[in-house]
Amino acid sequence: xxxxxxxxxxxxxxxxxxxxxxxxxxxxxxxxxxxxxxxxxxxxxxxxxxxxxxxxxxxxxxxxxxxxxxxxxxxxxxxxxxxxxxxxxxxxxxxxxxxxxxxxxxxxxxxxxxxxxxxxxxxxxxxxxxxxxxxxxxxxxxxxxxxxxxxxxxxxxxxxxxxxxxxxxxxxxxxxxxxxxxxxxxxxxxxxxxxxxxxxxxxxxxxxxxx
Amino acid sequence: xxxxxxxxxxxxxxxxxxxxxxxxxxxxxxxxxxxxxxxxxxxxxxxxxxxxxxxxxxxxxxxxxxxxxxxxxxxxxxxxxxxxxxxxxxxxxxxxxxxxxxxxxxxxxxxxxxxxxxxxxxxxxxxxxxxxxxxxxxxxxxxxxxxxxxxxxxxxxxxxxxxxxxxxxxxxxxxxxxxxxxxxxxxxxxxxxxxxxxxxxxxxxxxxxxx
Numbered sequence: 001x002x003x004x005x006x007x008x009x010x011x012x013x014x015x016x017x018x019x020x021x022x023x024x025x026x027x028x029x030x031x032x033x034x035x036x037x038x039x040x041x042x043x044x045x046x047x048x049x050x051x052x053x054x055x056x057x058x059x060x061x062x063x064x065x066x067x068x069x070x071x072x073x074x075x076x077x078x079x080x081x082x083x084x085x086x087x088x089x090x091x092x093x094x095x096x097x098x099x100x101x102x103x104x105x106x107x108x109x110x111x112x113x114x115x116x117x118x119x120x121x122x123x124x125x126x127x128x129x130x131x132x133x134x135x136x137x138x139x140x141x142x143x144x145x146x147x148x149x150x151x152x153x154x155x156x157x158x159x160x161x162x163x164x165x166x167x168x169x170x171x172x173x174x175x176x177x178x179x180x181x182x183x184x185x186x187x188x189x190x191x192x193x194x195x196x197x198x199x200x201x202x203x204x205x206x207x208x209x210x211x
Numbered sequence: 212x213x214x215x216x217x218x219x220x221x222x223x224x225x226x227x228x229x230x231x232x233x234x235x236x237x238x239x240x241x242x243x244x245x246x247x248x249x250x251x252x253x254x255x256x257x258x259x260x261x262x263x264x265x266x267x268x269x270x271x272x273x274x275x276x277x278x279x280x281x282x283x284x285x286x287x288x289x290x291x292x293x294x295x296x297x298x299x300x301x302x303x304x305x306x307x308x309x310x311x312x313x314x315x316x317x318x319x320x321x322x323x324x325x326x327x328x329x330x331x332x333x334x335x336x337x338x339x340x341x342x343x344x345x346x347x348x349x350x351x352x353x354x355x356x357x358x359x360x361x362x363x364x365x366x367x368x369x370x371x372x373x374x375x376x377x378x379x380x381x382x383x384x385x386x387x388x389x390x391x392x393x394x395x396x397x398x399x400x401x402x403x404x405x406x407x408x409x410x411x412x413x414x415x416x417x418x419x420x421x422x
Contacts, residue, residue: 016412079415085417095305104407108407200292200319203290207291
């Protein structure tokens with residue numbers, strides 16, 4: 001592996017897709033894959049894959065394709081998956097609970113350390129083995145725990161007020177599911193998830209295919 | 212508007228982002244926006260926006276920027292949002308319930324007509340005014356109702372078995388949240404949502420910024 005220089009965000013956004021497809025291949029005990037076959041599974045071209053991976057060093061051997069496990073491991077390393085990330089979640093409604101129950105986090109090194117909610121009916125409930133805490137305890141918790149990622153699954157109205165608490169609590173990044181784009185300071189990273197965007201894409205494709 | 216020819220999927224995937232940002236600007240009563248300002252809000256370049264929109268006809272006037280409302284309306288039209296899409300959802304666990312409760316669907320013309328689950332405890336419950344039906348009634352329902360989109364929020368193991376039922380029931384598209392990629396026939400469109408991919412991107416960015 002060569003030393004890494006800053007990489008275009010478009011490449012970074014493709015790496016998780018590579019990682020997912022390689023994980024699936026590994027689960028099927030497939031040891032090597034040609035660049036053409038991998039490209040097909042990724043809905044892209046062999047040259048795009050080569051170009052993306054070349055930014056991180058040299059993978060694969062001309063004529064032999066890629067070694068599934070070692071490429072997966074290397075991409076995992078690039079994505080930082082070998083270092084555990086500690087997370088908290090704020091907003092334990094249906095979406096929050098669904099995320100806490102998501103089976104693949106722990107396997108990939110993402111560890112949900114605590115879950116918070118404002119609703120006295122929800123506080124004290126258990127979700128995936130975690131007792132939901134009162135959001136009043138959030139500041140204290142952040143003072144005493146180093147958290148990498150805060151997940152926001154509150155309604156849109158209340159999402160913004162947590163940003164300051166997270167910045168103050170030295171949280172490194174926000175993974176935001178509230179239907180509002182959070183724009184934060186340079187002190188914290190934000191990834192806004194807009195679930196419904198793929199529905200709009202689907203709407204376009206339906207009209208093109210069936211009309 | 213010119214007659215439309217097939218558009219690259221990368222452009223189609225950007226249109227929902229344009230739509231979201233324009234909706235937000237409209238809500239703030241902003242009537243016009245320069246191409247530079249819009250590009251900034253979209254994290255892209257003015258020339259990329261111009262290039263994308265030019266594929267659908269001519270928008271904006273040199274030197275005047277874009278009219279927010281009319282551009283939003285036009286993009287909504289391209290995305291097919293002016294025609295109501297009828298949907299069903301299968302799998303009324305936490306994620307399913309969260310999606311049924313999502314506030315922005317109806318406003319954009321997406322109408323959830325029925326919700327199904329296999330669990331006798333969940334069947335009969337109400338979510339956002341809809342009584343959850345037994346999944347045994349799904350085939351019959353599809354025979355008697357024209358459905359555009361079926362949302363799958365079941366566990367991975369059970370997602371695949373619904374695909375045939377949807378194809379037979381002339382459902383046009385599947386919006387799949389089960390953590391498995393569904394590969395279907397030409398008779399049905401599939402959009403697989405991989406929520407955790409943006410978390411892996413975030414993991415990369417954390418390691419770059421804080422290490």
